Amino acid sequence: MTYIPKGKHLIAGEWIGGDRTFRSAPAHGPVHDFASGQVDLVNRAADAAEQAFEIYAHTTREERAAFLEAIADEIDARGDQVTEIGTQETALPEGRLQGERGRTTGQLRLFAQHIRDGAYLDRRHDGALPDRQPPRPDLRLIQRPIGPVAVFGASNFPLAFSTAGGDTASALAAGCPVIVKGHPAHPGTGEIIAEAIHAAIQKTGMPAGVFSFIHGDTHEVGKALVEHPLIKAVGFTGSLRGGRALFDLCAARPEPIPFFGELGSINPCFVLPAAMQARSAAIAEGWVGSLTLFAGQFCTNPGLLVLPEEGADAFAEAAARALEAVAEQVMLTDGMAQSYRDGAGRVGKLASPVAQADSHGRNARPNVYRTGAEDFLRDHTLGEEVFGPMGLIVTTRDADQMIQLARGLEGQLTATLQMDDGDTELAARLMPVLERKAGRVLANGWPTGVEVADAMVHGGPYPASTNFGATSVGTMAIRRFLRPVSYQNIPEALLPPDLRGM
Template sequence: MNETGSQLIGNTRSAEGQHTFHAFDPQRQQTLPLPFREATQHETDRAVQLAAAAFTTYKKVPPARRAAFLQAIAEGITALGEELVNTASAESGLPLARLQGERDRTTGQLRLFAGLLTEGSWVNARIDAGTPDVRQMQIPLGVIGVFGASNFPLAFSVAGGDTAAALAAGCTVVCKAHPAHPHTSHLVATAILAAANSTGMPEGVFSLLHGASIETGQQLAKHPQLSAIAFTGSFRGGKALYDTATRRPVPIPVFAEMGSVNPVFFLPGILQEKGEALAAQFLQSLTMGVGQFCTNPGLFITPGAGNTFVDTLQKSIAAMPAGCMLTPGILDAYQKGIHQLQQAGATVLGKAPEAAHQASPYLLQISAQQALDNPSLCHEVFGPSSLHIRADNREELYQLARGLEGQLTATIHGTEEDLRQHAELVDILREKAGRILINGFPTGVAVNHAMVHGGPWPATTPAAGTSVGSTAIYRFCRPVCFQDFPAYLLPPELQNSNPLGIWRLLNGWFSKDAL
């Protein structure tokens, strides 16, 4: 493997820092040999300065050329072949099949945004031709700081959804690689930079920084030329960036996805009909990827304790295998979280056998009153565990739902009669989550135009956005109004002739017609 332990600042490698760190192979329990250098404050400043200079050009690049850039990135990632998935597997412990699927999702996200740019209507062009003549469209924010996630080394990392959406919007990107997979990050970054060069994008449209300490991220977040931050990770990490961004002389938005317990409500009729089958499906969802999905079902609520569903879960959990977590730190946090739940009064409903350096799936249980008295019991424990809450009546069920914090997802399982009788539950959960599922499981997020991967605080900040799906682009742009402009100064999206052929709101009616 070529030496990759430096920063990629535009087309330049930089290795000024003296502090180094290493990636770790969690399957083999060994440190990987190549050291990576922590980015210095000077390197961070150079990366953002270069991105700011590139933005003055990139924001004017026509949509068709930006789409070609995104397509070229997707092709470059695919061309990395087995080297990419093998490297990602060594750094994360994730199986090759999972990473091959994640690579396809990553390239699919890039192509989704390329298609959005090609169609063009995403700019939300609005024209009210009168006195005054008022025209509006979306424009890009500027330089975006993207922080890679630990649990998705491809799809939520260097060329993941945040970077794809920001580049599609016309923003430039400085990415802080996650220290758990620096080799993988470097490979993907080289594909982005090669695509930028082959499609004629300005140098600085993308840069990659490394760092295992919080200083690198904080230096990036504080940079005065940064316009927004995108983050996927823990509540603690997201809140730290949020606090930094809001305390700046000029505050900037932080689009942070910070986790969720993703509550699942099982209603009585469906438990009677399908209890055993639902138990098997629930355990599969819970333990998928060793529970290291932000949509992992970490909380489930049933009417009472004594039913086939809970009994089957209790018996079946012992047959579930322990699994390798992404990093020793994540494993340690998971084990501490289980211990803290027990210390706070949760009882162990069932668990899988222990294994060295691996996470054992757990089912724990509390009463509804315990949950209402101590809401901290319902906080996320990242990993393959779920907390069962007994609700003895409908009002208690609704109380539990109303007491939930903001969530990425909320799920209801019920027969048609169940759902009709508990219609109020849907209304309650609509205020609590960004995605509500009926008779499904939340693990797995489709990448399409309608998806929402976000939710009220503390799941994300702010609640008005999504980090998955084509509407993620709106986090990185803002509306601008052009009033009484001469025709020759208007951008193509707002010109009378509609040269791009996009849908626009003309005097209150959607149309592709010229004005």
């Protein structure tokens, strides 16, 4: 059955419309009208979240785990409808949306399993030492939820990084109510997922204010959310410009709050000499496949490839041949397509073309350019992210220059080594540099595709993210929305249940 959006906000269990509306801009399929968010809705949602927090923060781990699993079940129950409206709004193919839905529900179920285990609470107990001089009191520590959290839906992941994505799932797992500002690029997709969360709230008896969803096509709602005094943290995935503006608002509040923003990355890949000599063409084909996957609309898109000058011509030719087989693709929005054209045009004025093609409308064709390390290090703009299927090859004259280039990079989500056994010595020199630059370092793979697992880090030094000690993917993401509380000589009956009996 086709999903027909209500075009309304969900505020603490109530679907609310409004006089001011905006229209969706799907790649294909019907256009729908949606109520545009207002500041008064933010106030209502924040008040409801604060009231819900007093209850939800004290639910048991089992109760919250059952809630997360119920959300996953409700999303799966709407699977065909989610895929249909998601493909219409974003132009992402059905297989991609189905896979992303599986990742989203799998993440919810993984978090449920993780909080059941309880290790994330980092419980500690230093027993009293009354005979010591001076005496030591009884001390117990546990991680506690911080309060209502605001989450901004991402444009490029309408499921896994949006309404019920990693930020929402980890905040709910931690015991924090969530208010989501939906992304206007996929408002219907956001709404149907909000409907699934609402159904899970009703099924499990959670307080209605534990989740609210506000449509928004202006900056007004986002600004009101991050400035609201009841909001205690913000999760964001998006552009450097937009994220930095919200980050600054969070820091300028009378009570500054943490802003967990993932802002952008060019995800450098280093092709080392032995690997270059042994399998240059295969590496070029793998890079092109990763670079152009779903029109390059990944935060882990490998936009920078660093390699030795020797053999660079043959590598570029192999990359150009691989690019000939890549068809024109539809981007998520008209605005993103225009930004891609602007960015590719900017780089094209500074570097030599390897493969260049014009793009029109909402469509994108890949562009790859080439330059030397000296020019790259001299012009900072060559290291700026271009969101879409654009790559830059940078050649280096020797190992020292490759390491110099690595040191000159800004913070990244990922850094990749393409290496063979003969490259171990150079790789060992690069590793101390790269682990300071990126949240994830990988060998002989490509960074597109982020496994949801305990050991995953999706974050990195600024500007990749605004908090280098956090991740937005994996179970450690829950820790963002917790804070340690120490209890000194507190009677057993007053301690959080998870601390009793230690």
